[in-house]
Amino acid sequence: MPTHTADRRSPLSRVDGPEELRRRCDRIRAAGQSLGLVPTMGALHAGHRRLIQRSRAECDRTVVSIFVNPIQFGPGEDLNLYPRSLDADLAVCAELGVDLAYAPSEAAMYPEGFATRVNLRGALVETLEGARRPGHFEGVATVVTKLLVTARPDRAYFGHKDAQQCAVVRRLAADLNTGAEIVVCPTVRDADGLALSSRNARLDPAGRRQALAIPAALAAADAAFRLGERDAEAIRDVVLRRLAESPALDVDYVAVVDALTFLPITKMHVRCEILIAARMGGVRLIDVLTPGTDEGLVVGVGE
Ligand code: PAF
Numbered sequence: 001m002p003t004h005t006a007d008r009r010s011p012l013s014r015v016d017g018p019e020e021l022r023r024r025c026d027r028i029r030a031a032g033q034s035l036g037l038v039p040t041m042g043a044l045h046a047g048h049r050r051l052i053q054r055s056r057a058e059c060d061r062t063v064v065s066i067f068v069n070p071i072q073f074g075p076g077e078d079l080n081l082y083p084r085s086l087d088a089d090l091a092v093c094a095e096l097g098v099d100l101a102y103a104p105s106e107a108a109m110y111p112e113g114f115a116t117r118v119n120l121r122g123a124l125v126e127t128l129e130g131a132r133r134p135g136h137f138e139g140v141a142t143v144v145t146k147l148l149v150t151a152r153p154d155r156a157y158f159g160h161k162d163a164q165q166c167a168v169v170r171r172l173a174a175d176l177n178t179g180a181e182i183v184v185c186p187t188v189r190d191a192d193g194l195a196l197s198s199r200n201a202r203l204d205p206a207g208r209r210q211a212l213a214i215p216a217a218l219a220a221a222d223a224a225f226r227l228g229e230r231d232a233e234a235i236r237d238v239v240l241r242r243l244a245e246s247p248a249l250d251v252d253y254v255a256v257v258d259a260l261t262f263l264p265i266t267k268m269h270v271r272c273e274i275l276i277a278a279r280m281g282g283v284r285l286i287d288v289l290t291p292g293t294d295e296g297l298v299v300g301v302g303e
Contacts, residue, residue, distance in 0.1 A: 012094040015063075015102045018109075018150045024100055025063065025151045033060035037153035037180070039144060042066040042103075043083040043198035044092045047188040051157040052096045054185055059155060063100040064093050065147055067109060071117075072139025078282070083198050102151075109146070118142045120171060124262050128255055128275060129164045129286070137168050144169050148178045156180050160295065161187040161195045163273055163288040164262060186295040187288065189215065195287045206248075207280045213246035214276050217254075218289040221274050225291035230268045232256040235291070239274060252277040252284070259290065 015021045028035050036055030040048050044066075055062040066089050073079035086103060093101045118141040124130070125137040148156065156173070158166050170182045188196045193215035194208065203211060217239040224238045239254045257264055259271045268291065277286045289295075 010099065012090065012098055013100050014090065015100050016104055016108060018104065018146070021063070021100070021102050021104075022150050025153070028061045028099075029152070034154045035059055035151065036062045037147060037151050037156040038062065038064045038098075039147050039156065039158070040064060040066055040089075041068045041082065041198070042089045043085050043201075044089045045188075045196045045198060047159050047161070047196040049092065049096060050188050051159060051185050052093070052098060054183065055155065055157050056097055058183075059153075061099045062097075063102055063151055063153070064098050065102040065104075065151075066090075067102075067104055067143070069109075069139055069143045070106060071110070071142060072136050074133055074135055077133070078199070078284075081202065081282075083201055102147075109143070116142065118145045118172065120168060120175075122261075124164070124167055124171060127262050128253060128257075129277070132252060132277070137165070140165055141168060141172050145172060145176065145178075148173060148176075148180050152178075153180050155183050157183045157185055159187060160184050160290075161197065161286065161288060163259070163275060167260060167262060193219070195285075197285065199283050199285065202283045203280060207283070210246040210248045211278075211280045211283075211285055213243050213249055214278060214285060214287045217242035217276065218274060218287060222289055222291045225268060232265050232268055232272070235268060235274060239276065243276070243278065248280065250279040252279060 015024060025035055036059030038051045038055050052064060068082050070079055090101055117138050119138050120141060130137050158169060160166060166184045173180050173182050190196060192212055194200060194211055220242045221235050221238050224235055229235055236254055236256055243249060243251050255264060255275045257273055259273045265272055274289045274291060
């Protein structure tokens with residue numbers, strides 16, 4: 001728990017380069033304070049707010065990184081369309097009492113000559129998002145590793161919506177002995193149930209209505225699980241049937257997997273997750289549910 005002090009609300013400092021970030025974070029640790037890191041690509045929404053608030057509650061100091069990481073986008077993906085709103089993001093950080101906002105340029109993050117990539121092996125990075133988005137997890141792993149080794153936080157906070165990313169980051173943080181605890185926070189949803197994502201802004205009202213089949217399908221699966229269904233294929237069928245009610249939704253995959261390995265399972269167990277990826281118009285949406293848990297599908301907690 002943080003040792004709250006009178007200077008707790010010192011104003012937000014913006015940091016643009018890795019050396020300065022390292023210096024500032026070293027100083028925090030030298031003062032005996034704990035540090036939380038919230039990695040983001042900006043366009044901060046209520047889901048990010050929740051991560052920041054959790055870090056503020058659990059750590060003495062919080063650093064938020066804001067960087068649209070080009071190397072985690074494949075050719076033809078939405079890098080150029082990805083929303084960018086640095087001034088508004090810095091205002092959110094200031095409002096929430098963040099200590100450091102790390103907003104490096106692309107040249108500061110990947111200077112000329114940069115030649116390192118962090119790669120994991122196995123099903124965790126080869127299935128589902130890994131199979132559909134070649135190079136995506138390599139890009140995520142590389143930037144997150146850079147953030148972890150530069151800031152050296154005690155804890156780093158990620159949203160459960162990106163469940164496979166969470167598993168990848170947990171794996172690399174442990175494998176590389178970063179010493180950072182990876183904290184996965186429940187998905188935050190809008191009042192209509194849609195999981196918050198910076199990409200939702202690109203859905204038109206009709207597309208958004210169709211997209212609501214995603215949380216509805218997860219809710220149907222959760223209900224089946226709570227009624228005792230333990231056959232993973234039967235749960236998958238429940239999800240697929242509900243998604244089929246929204247014909248404009250182009251379903252990429254529905255998977256029931258072990259939450260640590262991301263291998264498909266046949267019988268539901270305590271560590272399993274139901275994953276959906278689908279496209280609505282040009283917008284790719286993903287969602288996840290751990291059935292039977294308190295996280296459930298709590299709605300109406302977004303902005
Ligand atoms: O989840 C995201 O916003 C990004 O993948 C992350 C973790 C900030 C790395 O760029």
